[in-house]
Amino acid sequence: MEFEKIEGRGIVVLGCGRMGSALLSGWLDRGLSHAAVTVIDPVPSDWLRGTGVHVNADLPEAPAIALIAVKPQMMGEALPALRALSDTLFVSVAAGTPIAAFQAAFGDDARIVRAMPNTPAAIGRGITAIVGNDAATPDDMDLAETLLSAVGEVVHLPGEDQMDAVTGLSGSGPAYVFHMIEAMTDAGVSQGLPHDLALRLARATVAGSGALAMTGETPEQLRINVTSPNGTTQAGLEVLMAELPDLMARTVAAAADRSRALRT
Template sequence: MTRMDDVNRRGLVLLGCGKMGSAMLAGWLAGGLDPAAVHVVDPAPSDWLRGTGVVLDGPLPDTPALTLIAVKPQTMGDALPALQGLRNTLFVSVAAGTTIAAFEAAFGPDARIVRAMPNTPAAVGAGITAIVGNANAGDADLDLAQTFLSAVGDVVRLDDETQMDAVTGLSGSGPAYVFHLIEAMAAAGIAQGLAPDLALRLARATVAGAGKLALDGADPAQLRRDVTSPNGTTQAGLAVLMDELPDLMERTVAAAADRSRALRG
């Protein structure tokens, strides 16, 4: 029996179906998950969700194969009691900042828990998610979590939950850094005489295209060298950027990671 067969048989509970939950659900359904096996708990279901055929705010199965928690951290306290009666399920949380210990306190010391940190490109199937399990979560549990989280992008496994702060600073907050890079590149183009719409279009396409090249697996340093001719225009630009960017990025990621540590106490 495949993992998908087991979930179709025992059911899947999805607590919260906002942007992230909806993106994951769309990927699962496209991958063959039976809508009738999905039980969604959401106080304000969208028209799209109502049209998927999933079970909305009905009785939950006693022993679902997977229970995915996708509510905002500030609503966690009010939302978790809906899951208190579930048994023999794998709890997977994509809620930022909520620790494994918090879920163990809610569901008991024997609960199997996987904590995940996706990022916003998951909404278009291009995210990357880091996962880590508690002591009760075995390899099969991590495999199950990875199977379902891969519906919205790549998945990597961490050695320890403390690495989540660094993940938050790098990939969790990272899309905002890239968006700001696009803003800055467009502004620089405008300063060189380009029309604002043209500068923004060029900046967006340049970052998106470079990202696709980087995903092909080549060493980023080699990709940089490939487009840098000796004494050419790119070398002139890099002479400025490489003098400042490494330290700036290190401090940026450190600031976000430090804030993540502070927020979890």
Template sequence: MNLDMINRRGLVLLGCGKMGSAMLEGWLGQGLRPEATWVIDPHPSDWLKGVAANGLTLNDGMPDAPAVVLIAVKPQMMGAALPQIAGFGGGDTLIVTVAAGTTIATYEAAFGAGTHIVRAMPNTPAAVGRGITAITGNAVTTPADLDLAEALLSAVGQVVRLEGEHQMDAVTAVSGSGPAYVFHLIEALAAAGEAEGLPAELAMQLARATVTGAGELAHRAPETAEQLRINVTSPGGTTAAALSVLMEPDTGFPALLRRAVKAAADRGRSLGK
């Protein structure tokens, strides 16, 4: 990532919780200068205070016209947070937001319709550099703006571009909330192992290793997920017996996940109103 412009003009990070910290750590590792970074966070972590000791500006003023302002506060804190940075609207500062459920229209109301705004939806595996983030911009966003946002967000994983904001609720329901579904799968798989007679600790060890290992295989393998499933399923075997339950059209995974993802997407739509 070319950080020359950001190191020259500065970057403001509003909110430095788990997601903000993961991104900031990635940027610093790729060459962002602490002296070119301003962070606003009412409850800074010890790690952030340590970075501030090396030149980052923490809760003390801001540059006049930073290259990027990245908003990483929780949606319920948005009303109090946005006025602190409203003055950056209308210029050539790029506003990037990773807050869930807050629409571009909300930011345009705060910053002005002429402000370049990119809305992004990352997910929690960003904390280990394995996230995936979807981005979309408002009407005045340029290709260069999207390139800059993608370069910043790629510090914590993959980045995809959407056709428009209308796809954001579905993205939130699949990848934004999706890690929780996987964690619950681990819980449920471990509980099922216990029900078959395994000690709780062993069942959880097996479930965690199985899900994380299968995920890594899906990440590395050239085959599709469907083919990987077929590869491990012998006709008439134990896996086939389990899949006959999991793939049952009305009560199995497909129907259950359709309902779950729809519920999450519907909730995202209601939060955005």
């Protein structure tokens, strides 16, 4: 059974906003029992109450995992609720909060995995980067991957120092793509299309291209495939490729720099 290690001891979820809810929904859909989950959330949603999991109830003494999904600014107030747990793997999906902050809260010998998912997790199409501290064992990393793969792909980082770059690229990346859809829509309108039609075309183009990008060919080759010499696509790319690489580099760098600043 996929969640066998969790079923027997249970899982505690600290915070059940968008990401916590996406993960919980994925686990339940994959067969994790409602009785195995205890959620701590000061303002539980109607959806959460309707799942049948334990909400703001007494915590198990030694759950297999405690998922930390509260906002970074709430850490100081929220983490003490987990300090009494024993022999528990702590998995954090909180942006900008380093492993050191959890070691300070739970002790240097605490087993901690830091994860950075992104919002497509809400539809099971996310990607999550994970890294563990020195105390986290290979079995801990496998368990964290099992948990997080319920909402998409999981990749392992060699070191926590790469997490800021991940935050800037895939963590914040969906917003960049959504803004591109907005910009493509506006560009279509400026060329005479009705807004609703331009939006439909832009959405479908980005969604379809994303699916095609996952088929195995490199993005470079896919671009070449659709670019006829001296054709319309080439004309457009001559404008886009002159500016987009530098713009995207500065965009990801700004987000990564902000991630670094949040932990200082």
